[in-house]
Amino acid sequence: MKNAYPLFLIYDYANPAVGEEEVADESSVLDLQGEKHYRITYFFSDQEDLSWNDLKLQYQSVFMKESDDHLGIGPFQNISDLHRFGLSLGEKIGSPQVYFHSVFDYNQMVEQVFDIAGFKKSLLAGHMIETNKNKGTNSSFFGRIFKDS
Amino acid sequence: MGQLSSTDRKCDPSLPGENWFFYWKTSYSLWENKISSYDRNVPLFVPINWGFHLNEEGGFDFGEKRPETDLKKIYFLAKEMGKEVCFLVPLGPCPFLVNGGIAPALASSLACASNGLVYSVIDSDGSILKLYSFFDTKLYKVFRSFVWSLGQYLSSNGVDADIIGMESGYLESGEYQDYFSDSSRSFMKGFSKFLGLKIDEKRKQFGDVAITPDVENQYKNQYKKMIKDLYHNSAKECLNSSWVGVLKFAFLGARPYDIFLRSSERKEDVGRYFKEVTESITLGVSPTSVLLDGKIKNGVLNKAFEHLLSKSFFYQNLNGELFDDFTPTTFFPLWLFELFRNETGLKEGLCWKNNGLANFLSCSYHGTYILKDLQELDIDECIGHKKIYFFHGLGMSRKSFEKVLRIFLNGERVVFDTDSLDPSLIKRLNAFIIENDIDTQEVKLISSLVLCKLGEGSLVYFDGNELSNSASGKKDAFWNKLLNYADLSHLKIEHDKDINFLWLRRSPSNIELTYEEVRRVSFFNPSSYKRKAKVVGSKNFAFLKISEKENASVKSTPIGVDLELLPGGSVSLDFGHFE
Known part of the structure; x- marks a missing residue:
C-alpha cells in the first residue's frame, strides 16, 4: 500500500479481567485484578481502505499471535510494543509518520480545541515516530500534505 | 422585509437544514424574515437551547432580559404567517449546541463513547463542539427547574405549540447510538454507587454474589435507563399540556470519529449519508443533516430529505401522536416488514x-422494514396493515408470546424464529396448534419450517439456531424461499453502485380505486458519474407516473422501467399496486 498521509493511533489501558478501561483519576467500579495492558482503541489515516482487519493481521505478523482484545487491537504489554506495532503498520501502509495519543491525552486535547485547524494542529503534537518511508524526505512535503483548512 | 433567496437560506446557520430553526444563531430582529422564508409543508422544528436561557442569577430568561430568548415571539410570528411550530426539548446532549446544550458553569464531565473517546462533532461552519454528560446530579436539578419554568412560561403566554422530547444520537453499523449513553466520569461515579446498592441487595438475599461482565452490563443498562427516564418524565410532567412524545434524531456526520474524517483531506462520502438515511428509516429514527456543510447537504441529499421528511414521517416515528391532519393521499414510509427485538443488553436487532x-x-427489500421493541408491541397497531411481523424467541416473555399468537389469530402474517425461546413457551406453542386445530405443513429448508394457516392468518415458525451457523448465501436462499410462502408483492430494483432509493406509499385517490395502494420509489445519484437503474416489472403493479425528475431520463419498456441519472440526478416513479 502506498500512502502519503500520517497514521494516527489512539491507545488506552485495559484490564482484561473486567474489560474496563482505567482513566488516570477515576475511581474504579470494581477492584481491578489481572494484568493491565495497552490497546489501540481507534486509528485514522487518510488512506481510505485501512481497516480493523488490516490492523489485526499486522498485529499477528508482528507478535506471532492473534489480537484478542475485543474492544480494540491488543494486548500490548508496554508502550515500546505499542510503538513497535505502530511503526511496522506505518511502514506497511507507507505512512511517513505515526502519531500516538492516549485516550486521556486525546480527550484533554479535544477539550481545548474549537475548530478544525486547531484539531489538526493538536493531532500533530502527539508522540511521533518517523517511518523508514519518510527518512530523508523533505519535511516541507509533509507540511504541504497536511495543510491547515 | 425582503425574502431570503433559496441559496441564502441554504447557507444560513439559523436555518441549518430540513425544517429546523436555530433561533439563537440570529438576531431577534431577523426572526420574522427567517420564519417567513421557511416554505416547507412540515412544522418548523425549534430546538430549545436551554443553556442559552440560563441567566446570571441562576434562573431562566424567556425574553425578560434578552429578546433572543423570547420563545413565544417565535410561536406568534409563525402563527401569524400560518405556519406551525414544534418546540424540541433536548433530553440529553445535543451535538449542535455548545457543550451539548449545557451552560458552561454546569459542564463538568465530558461525555464519552464506549471506547473512551470524548463525543465531539464538527458543525456546519467547522467549529468543534464537545458534549458533556447528563449523569451529573447537579445538572439534572437545573434541567428539572428549566422544564418547569418553560412549562409555566408557555402556558401563561398562551403558547399552544406542540412539544417534542428530543433524543440525539448517531448511526453506527446499522444501529442507533444515543449520546445520552456515555462512559464518562459522572456516569461511572453514579453507576458505582448504584452497583454497590444492587450488590448489597443481592447479598442480603443470596449471600455472596459474583458480578460477571455480562451482569455488570445489564446493571449499566438499568442505571442508564433509570437516569434517562428521570429526564424524560420530568419534561413530560412539566410540559404535559403540549407534550406529544419523543423523537429520536440521528445526526449525519456526527459519529465519534467523524471528526477525523471531516477534518481530513478525504472527500466527504455523500453515499455514506444516504446509507444512514435508509438505516434511519429502518430504525424508526429521524435523520438530520444540520451538522453537515452546506455544499454536502444542498445537493441531492437535500432532495432525499425533502422526499422523506414529511409530516407523515414524523407522525409514524411518534406513533401517531402528531400531525393527524392527513389527506387520504399523503405519502408514508413503506414498511412491508416489522422486526421485533427484545432489549436484553445485547445490541439492537443482533438476533436478526x-x-x-x-x-x-x-x-x-431495501428500506422497507423497521426494527421495533418487543416491549412496545401493540396488537391493535398490527391489524389490517398487511405487513409481515417477525419475532424472535430470544428473551421473549410469556406476555409477549401471547400477543404474537393473538396477532396470528387476528389474521396477520407472522414469522417466528423460536431459537432461544423458553422451553415452556415452545410447549405452549405446540399446545396452541393442537387446541385450535390449525392446519400445518412442514417444509425442510436449512431449518424445518412449520407453516400454519388459520383463516387469513399465517404463522411460520422454525428454530433459527442452525440458520445462524450457516453461510450468508444459504441464509439468503432460506429467507427468499420463506418469503415466497408469504405471497408478498413488491418491485425489484436493479441498480448501479452509488444509486440510492427510498420507498413511500399512499392510499389510492378517487380515480385510482382499482389499486390497493400507490407506491413511490425515489432515486438519487450522489456520485460524480452517470448511473443506471431499472425497476423490474411485475404483474401486480402498473406504472402510473414520473415526478420530480432532475438530471434524469426515464424509459418505460415491456419488462420494466429503465432509468439513467446524471451526477446529482433524482427522479420519483409512482406505481399502482393491485392484488
Missing part, C-alpha cells in the same frame, strides 16, 4: 443479523 434476515431485507 445473526440469522441473516436483516442483511437479506437490506439487499432485497
Whole structure:
C-alpha cells in the first residue's frame, strides 16, 4: 500500500479481567485484578481502505499471535510494543509518520480545541515516530500534505 | 422585509437544514424574515437551547432580559404567517449546541463513547463542539427547574405549540447510538454507587454474589435507563399540556470519529449519508443533516430529505401522536416488514443479523422494514396493515408470546424464529396448534419450517439456531424461499453502485380505486458519474407516473422501467399496486 498521509493511533489501558478501561483519576467500579495492558482503541489515516482487519493481521505478523482484545487491537504489554506495532503498520501502509495519543491525552486535547485547524494542529503534537518511508524526505512535503483548512 | 433567496437560506446557520430553526444563531430582529422564508409543508422544528436561557442569577430568561430568548415571539410570528411550530426539548446532549446544550458553569464531565473517546462533532461552519454528560446530579436539578419554568412560561403566554422530547444520537453499523449513553466520569461515579446498592441487595438475599461482565452490563443498562427516564418524565410532567412524545434524531456526520474524517483531506462520502438515511428509516429514527456543510447537504441529499421528511414521517416515528391532519393521499414510509427485538443488553436487532434476515431485507427489500421493541408491541397497531411481523424467541416473555399468537389469530402474517425461546413457551406453542386445530405443513429448508394457516392468518415458525451457523448465501436462499410462502408483492430494483432509493406509499385517490395502494420509489445519484437503474416489472403493479425528475431520463419498456441519472440526478416513479 502506498500512502502519503500520517497514521494516527489512539491507545488506552485495559484490564482484561473486567474489560474496563482505567482513566488516570477515576475511581474504579470494581477492584481491578489481572494484568493491565495497552490497546489501540481507534486509528485514522487518510488512506481510505485501512481497516480493523488490516490492523489485526499486522498485529499477528508482528507478535506471532492473534489480537484478542475485543474492544480494540491488543494486548500490548508496554508502550515500546505499542510503538513497535505502530511503526511496522506505518511502514506497511507507507505512512511517513505515526502519531500516538492516549485516550486521556486525546480527550484533554479535544477539550481545548474549537475548530478544525486547531484539531489538526493538536493531532500533530502527539508522540511521533518517523517511518523508514519518510527518512530523508523533505519535511516541507509533509507540511504541504497536511495543510491547515 | 425582503425574502431570503433559496441559496441564502441554504447557507444560513439559523436555518441549518430540513425544517429546523436555530433561533439563537440570529438576531431577534431577523426572526420574522427567517420564519417567513421557511416554505416547507412540515412544522418548523425549534430546538430549545436551554443553556442559552440560563441567566446570571441562576434562573431562566424567556425574553425578560434578552429578546433572543423570547420563545413565544417565535410561536406568534409563525402563527401569524400560518405556519406551525414544534418546540424540541433536548433530553440529553445535543451535538449542535455548545457543550451539548449545557451552560458552561454546569459542564463538568465530558461525555464519552464506549471506547473512551470524548463525543465531539464538527458543525456546519467547522467549529468543534464537545458534549458533556447528563449523569451529573447537579445538572439534572437545573434541567428539572428549566422544564418547569418553560412549562409555566408557555402556558401563561398562551403558547399552544406542540412539544417534542428530543433524543440525539448517531448511526453506527446499522444501529442507533444515543449520546445520552456515555462512559464518562459522572456516569461511572453514579453507576458505582448504584452497583454497590444492587450488590448489597443481592447479598442480603443470596449471600455472596459474583458480578460477571455480562451482569455488570445489564446493571449499566438499568442505571442508564433509570437516569434517562428521570429526564424524560420530568419534561413530560412539566410540559404535559403540549407534550406529544419523543423523537429520536440521528445526526449525519456526527459519529465519534467523524471528526477525523471531516477534518481530513478525504472527500466527504455523500453515499455514506444516504446509507444512514435508509438505516434511519429502518430504525424508526429521524435523520438530520444540520451538522453537515452546506455544499454536502444542498445537493441531492437535500432532495432525499425533502422526499422523506414529511409530516407523515414524523407522525409514524411518534406513533401517531402528531400531525393527524392527513389527506387520504399523503405519502408514508413503506414498511412491508416489522422486526421485533427484545432489549436484553445485547445490541439492537443482533438476533436478526445473526440469522441473516436483516442483511437479506437490506439487499432485497431495501428500506422497507423497521426494527421495533418487543416491549412496545401493540396488537391493535398490527391489524389490517398487511405487513409481515417477525419475532424472535430470544428473551421473549410469556406476555409477549401471547400477543404474537393473538396477532396470528387476528389474521396477520407472522414469522417466528423460536431459537432461544423458553422451553415452556415452545410447549405452549405446540399446545396452541393442537387446541385450535390449525392446519400445518412442514417444509425442510436449512431449518424445518412449520407453516400454519388459520383463516387469513399465517404463522411460520422454525428454530433459527442452525440458520445462524450457516453461510450468508444459504441464509439468503432460506429467507427468499420463506418469503415466497408469504405471497408478498413488491418491485425489484436493479441498480448501479452509488444509486440510492427510498420507498413511500399512499392510499389510492378517487380515480385510482382499482389499486390497493400507490407506491413511490425515489432515486438519487450522489456520485460524480452517470448511473443506471431499472425497476423490474411485475404483474401486480402498473406504472402510473414520473415526478420530480432532475438530471434524469426515464424509459418505460415491456419488462420494466429503465432509468439513467446524471451526477446529482433524482427522479420519483409512482406505481399502482393491485392484488
